[in-house]
Amino acid sequence: MKTIQHLFDNNKQWAExxxxxxxxxxxxxxxxxxxxxxxxxxxxxxxxxNALLNMDPGEVFVHRNIANxxxxxxxxxxxxxxxxVDVLKVEHIIVCGHYGCGGIGxxxxxxxxGLIDNWLRHIEDVYRFNKDKMDKITDPKERINxxxxxxxIEQVANISNTMTLVNAWKRGQxxxxxxxxxxLQDGILxxxxxxxxxxxxxxxxxxx
Ligand code: CO
Numbered sequence: 001m002k003t004i005q006h007l008f009d010n011n012k013q014w015a016e017x018x019x020x021x022x023x024x025x026x027x028x029x030x031x032x033x034x035x036x037x038x039x040x041x042x043x044x045x046x047x048x049x050n051a052l053l054n055m056d057p058g059e060v061f062v063h064r065n066i067a068n069x070x071x072x073x074x075x076x077x078x079x080x081x082x083x084x085v086d087v088l089k090v091e092h093i094i095v096c097g098h099y100g101c102g103g104i105g106x107x108x109x110x111x112x113x114g115l116i117d118n119w120l121r122h123i124e125d126v127y128r129f130n131k132d133k134m135d136k137i138t139d140p141k142e143r144i145n146x147x148x149x150x151x152x153i154e155q156v157a158n159i160s161n162t163m164t165l166v167n168a169w170k171r172g173q174x175x176x177x178x179x180x181x182x183x184l185q186d187g188i189l190x191x192x193x194x195x196x197x198x199x200x201x202x203x204x205x206x207x208x
Contacts (some may be wrong), residue, residue, distance in 0.1 A: 035061045038084040040077070040155070041096040042068045042103065047182055049096075052189070061088060067103030067151060068095055069122055070158040082164045091175060093159055096189070097152040098182040099145045108144060123147065126154045152179040153194050160196045169199055 018025050037060045039049040049055075049062045063080040070077055084090045097104075106113055107123035127134055130150045137143050156179040159165055168175055179192040 029058045033058050033061075033088070035059055035084075035088060036091045037061065038063070038081065038088075038090045038093045039096060040064070040068055040070060040080075040093065040159075041182075042066065042098055042101055044098060044101065046184055047096070047098050052182065052187060061090060066116065066119060067101055067107070067123055068097050068155060069119070069151070070095070070155045070162075071122055072158065072162075078162060078164070081159065081162055085164050085168050085173070085175060089173070093165075093175065093177045094180055095152050095155045095159065095178070096180040096182055097148045098184055099148055100141070100184055101144065101148050104147050104151060105144045108140075108147060123151055126151050129154070149181055149192055152181055152192055155179070156194050156196060160199055166199055169197070 015026070035058065037053075037055075039053075039060050039062045041047055041049055041062070041064045043064045043066050049060055049064070050057070053060060061080070061084050063077055065074075065077065070081070072078075081093070084093070103116075103120060104123055106116070107120040107127065113120070127147060127150075130147075133150070134143060134146060137146055156177050159177050165175070165177070174197070176195055176197040179194040181190045181192060182188075183190065
C-alpha cells in the first residue's frame, strides 16, 4: 500500500508556519467561521479558491464540482448555498469558471466518459440555449472558452432563481451573485459583469 506520509509532513510544516506568524490563529478560527464569500468553482486542481483569492482559512466558504455547475436538483450544492446564505450570512456568492475547462471541453466533444456524461449534459443545455453565439465560432479552443463564460452566466441565473436567494432577497438580505472566469495562463480573474443582487436580473417566472 502506498503511504501519504509526505502529506502529513507537509501539513505539520504548514500548521507550524501559521502558528509562528500568529500563535492564536487556529484557536481563534476554531471558535467560529464568518466568511463573507461563497465560492462555487470547478474541481480542477489548478483553480484553488483560497490560494488565488489570496485568502486565509476562514475567509471563503467553498463548493466545487466539475465545471462549476449549480443544478436545480443538486441537494449538495443547494445545501451549501442555503447554509452560506441563511446561517453564515455571506455577502457575495462567486461562481467562477476557468478557460480551458476540461468539463466544458468534454461536453463539446463526441466522446463518452461514463457516468459523468450525465453531469455534462447540463453544459450541453447551455450550448443549446446559446447555439447562435456558439456556432459563429469555429476555433475549438475559442468555442470552449466562450462556453466557459456562457456556463458561468447560466449558473449565476440558476443561483438567482434558487429558493434560498429568492427568499433572502425578498426579506431584504443584501447579497450579490457574481460571475467570474479564471485564466490558468496568467492567474487573473475576469469579471463577466453579470452581477445580480435582485432576482429580476434573471427572472423566469413570478413567485410570490
Ligand atoms: Co474545469
